[in-house]
Every structure is written in C-alpha cells, then in structure tokens.
Amino acid sequence: MLDHVSLGTHDFSRAVAFYEGVLQPLGLAVQRSNADEAAFGTPSEWMFFVYPLAAADRAVGARMHVAFRADSRERVRQAHASALALGAEEVRVPDARPQFGEDYFGSVFRDPEGHVIEVLTRSA
Numbered sequence: 001m002l003d004h005v006s007l008g009t010h011d012f013s014r015a016v017a018f019y020e021g022v023l024q025p026l027g028l029a030v031q032r033s034n035a036d037e038a039a040f041g042t043p044s045e046w047m048f049f050v051y052p053l054a055a056a057d058r059a060v061g062a063r064m065h066v067a068f069r070a071d072s073r074e075r076v077r078q079a080h081a082s083a084l085a086l087g088a089e090e091v092r093v094p095d096a097r098p099q100f101g102e103d104y105f106g107s108v109f110r111d112p113e114g115h116v117i118e119v120l121t122r123s124a
Helices: 012-026 073-085
Strands: 005-009 029-033 038-042 045-052 065-069 089-096 105-110 116-121
Touching (some): 012 038, 012 116
Antiparallel strands (some): 029 038
C-alpha cells in the first residue's frame, strides 16, 4: 500500500495553484506550503506532495502516472474541467472504460509540467 506520492516541478508556484484547483473537488487541500514543498491531503492525512526542481533536473518519467480517486463521476468531471482551465493538456475525456471494470469512470490529462494525471471513480 502506498503512503504518499510526490512530483517535481520547474514552476513551483504554478504547480501548487494547479493542484489546489484540481484536488479541491476531491476534498483535498494544501496542508502545508513553503519554499521546499507543498503537501496536499486532509488535515489528518497528507498524501500528495509537490517539490521544486533545479533547472537541470528531469521532471517527468516515461510511462509514469498518478491516479486520484474521486467519490463520484461528477467529481471526476469537476477535477478534469479544473485541470483544463488551469492549463492541462487533455489526454482522455471523462468516460467509462469497461476494460478496467464495469464501474470504472475516469479522465486523464497532463499537468503543465507534463506529468500524466488520472482522476477516476468506481462509483455510479
């Protein structure tokens, strides 16, 4: 079981603002932010971190993505719309994908840094 995930970014303030908007519909918020990191989650559980990178550091790994779970299809749509409004590149529109299960509904986008992000639900 994973405890948390972190991503690096070359534009820290933009990444923090981006994830504030995307994660808000999922009930996640910034719990701590300073020059070295931004921690997202709930007051009792921090589970996603953004870190600034040096200019020479590579940010994105091939075939790597992060998937966030939403509690409804509407929350998937809201997070996806927020991502696009904040500069994400659409990869997959919110839709059902029965090959991942009859209850799967999700979307995929690239954040402004190029990280592939999925938002999904298993709720009707």
